[in-house]
Amino acid sequence: MxxxxxxxxxxxxxxxxxxxxxxxxxxxxxxxxxxxxxxxxxxxxxxxxxxxxxxxxxxxxxxxxxxxxxxxxxxxxxxxxxxxxxxxxxxxxxxxxxxxxxxxxxxxxxxxxxxxxFAGEVRLATAADALLGPAAPHRRCRIMVTLPGTAAADPDMILDLARRGMDIVRINCAHDDAAAWRAMAAHARRAASLVGRPLSILMDIAGPKIRTGEVRTKEKKARLQAGDALRLVASGEPWCDAHAPFAAAVSLAEIVRRLSPGERLRYDDGALEGVVEGVDSDTAIIRIVRAKGGGVKLKPEKGLNLPDTALGLSPLTDKDQDDLATVVECADMIGYSFVSRPEDIDLLERALDRCAVERKPGLVAKIERPEAVTNLPGLMARAAAKDWPFGVMIARGDLAAEIGFERVAEMQEEILWLCEAAGVPVIWATQVLEDLVKDGVPSRGEMTDAAMAARAECVMLNKGPAVAAAVDLLDRLLARMDGHIVKKTPTLRALKSW
Known part of the structure; x- marks a missing residue:
């Protein structure tokens, strides 16, 4: 008082x-x-x-x-x-x-x-081990490497990558054939035995990937620039004229018929962007509104993204259903492209049941479409209800082409947050150390990107002539970053530079 x-x-x-x-x-x-x-x-x-x-x-x-x-x-x-x-x-x-x-x-x-x-941290670590296999003793984050088709005849390449720090082999079933996939898997099992630690195998089924087929240009060396017109052809050979001096067939003919004026199209992970100007029963005219400096060469087998178009495609094609027989024989994980809804997980489960396997491989949902982002909580809940080892791959190339480059950095952060909340491991993918993998010298920007990837449970490197050097560098970088940050939490190890 x-x-x-x-x-x-x-x-x-x-x-x-x-x-x-x-x-x-x-x-x-x-x-x-x-x-x-x-x-x-x-x-x-x-x-x-x-x-x-x-x-x-x-x-x-x-x-x-x-x-x-x-x-x-x-x-x-x-x-x-x-x-x-x-x-x-x-x-x-x-x-x-x-x-x-x-x-x-x-x-x-x-x-x-x-x-x-701290139970959530234990939950996530346990889930990562169950899906991806154990991490290296000196770092939390695993390293995945996409194998080229030549690896089927080169077991020493896989062994060398394993010795340098590769933890997971990725086999892309959009390329090569079952015999090549089996050979790569066998080489990976042999390499694991020789290095004395597990090597997990992820096999990525192709899904209904929309790509260019045969292409035509009115002038032989012409490149697509802003203002040019591109004709997409649903059937028959592509053809050019004065109105549209560029033309391409597409891998899925029905897509052309589903386009509507005003919808956007992106080519080759966003190297150029166009808008649908007109459609008829069998063709669509795309007006290019943005292209890389110097223009973009039209090539076959390049990806097409249609962020505004209701595709209405099943994520499992007839080819995927055939490929699953080999996948369940060889893989520890299935990479599931174009998964968008919880029902898509049920669809894959039924397809695996028809393979009559004793053990289902783990499931990695590739998040590459806006619908997959929106439905991510439901996807994780559906997999958890099935007690299915489950992870998410942030497929940043397709995702950026779908939602726009300016949003992909923000979205990859939000996906990391939601997955950590659910105890779901994440694979950080697309163009990690791309310059180093291709040319042997990394850029400053991609070094920072690779360091930020340490917050995921796995980082994927693509194939390329210098991928072994990239594995070496990434192994050291991830180990150093572990001393500074775990997920979103900075850790205050003693600084030695001052």
Whole structure:
């Protein structure tokens, strides 16, 4: 009591803690209520897996703008909530407990034990081991390498990559044939035996990839520039005229007939972009609106992306169904292209059941279409309900071509966050150390990109003449980054440069 007979005002810290305690307790209540509604459309059997429960909490929490409360928590020396992906309720409960102590109030929740607080990290590490195989002792992140077709006749190349640090072999079933795939898988098993550690094998089924077929140009060495017209042909040979001096057949004829004026088309991972100008029963005219400097050469077997077009394609083609017989024989994981909806996972499961296998390979969903991004929580929930080893590949080439280059950096971050919340391992793919792999010298930008890839559970290198040097460099870089950051959390190892 003061001399005037009234209580002293509580100190500023105590008042702030009281206000924040009320806000965080109310937020926790909202998160639990909203999470229950979030789970409903996923049709997850009870009991719901812990990772999916945490994912529902994370999505419920991230529907709120937490920036104002984050700064006020930081000023009290408490968690800003900025690294809670794998532990939403434990983090909220820990912060609420600390605020109750600072405010001199009874704790409205039970403070989490240390094991419960870090359970999400254990869950993710266990899932990564189950899907990808064990990580190297000196780094958390695995290295995957896409094999060229020549590897089928070159076992020493695979052995050399394994000795340098490759952990996972990727075989792209869009190329070569079953005999070549079996040979590559056999060489990988032999290499694993010789280096004395497991080498996992991922086989990537092709899916309904839309590519250019036969091409024609009115002038032999002409390149597509902004303003040019490209004719896509659904059937027969492509043909040029004065109106459209460039023409190409496409791998899936029905796509041409589904185009509508105003829809966008991107060619070769976004090397050029055009807009549908006109369509008839068998052709479409694309007006080029953007192209790389110097223009872009029209070639066969180049990818086409149609971000505005309802494709209506099954992610499993007849070829994929035939290829699965070899995949289940050789692979530890299946790379699933064009997966977009939870029902697509059911479709693949039924196809595998027809193969009558005792053990299903793990499943890697390639996130490359806007629908896959939107439905990612449902995809993860469906796989978890089946107790199927599951991971996500951020297919950044196709994803950038679908959603736009300016958004892909933001989206790859959000995918990393959601997967960590669900305890789902991530493969960071497309153009990692691309200049080094192709030309032997990395760019500064791609070195930074490779360092940021350390937050994933696996990094994929593409094939190329200098891929062995890229494995060497990436092995060292990932090991060093492990001392600085784990997922989104900086770790303060001692600095040696100052």
């Amino acid at each position: 003061t001399q005037k007979g009234r209580m002293q005002d509580p100190p500023h810290t105590e008042m702030t803690a009281q206000t924040l305690l009320a806000e965080l307790a109310a937020l926790r209540t909202l998160v639990l209520a909203d999470a229950a509604h979030t789970l409903e459309p996923w049709e997850v059997a009870r009991p719901v897996p812990d990772g999916i429960v945490n994912l529902s909490h994370y999505l419920a929490l991230r529907r709120h703008d937490l920036r104002p409360v984050q700064r006020r928590l930081m000023a009290l020396g408490l968690s800003s909530l900025g690294r809670l992906e794998g532990r939403v309720l434990p983090t909220l409960d820990a912060v609420i407990s600390a605020l109750a102590a600072l405010a001199g109030r009874d704790n409205p929740v039970a403070a989490p034990l240390e094991a419960a607080f």
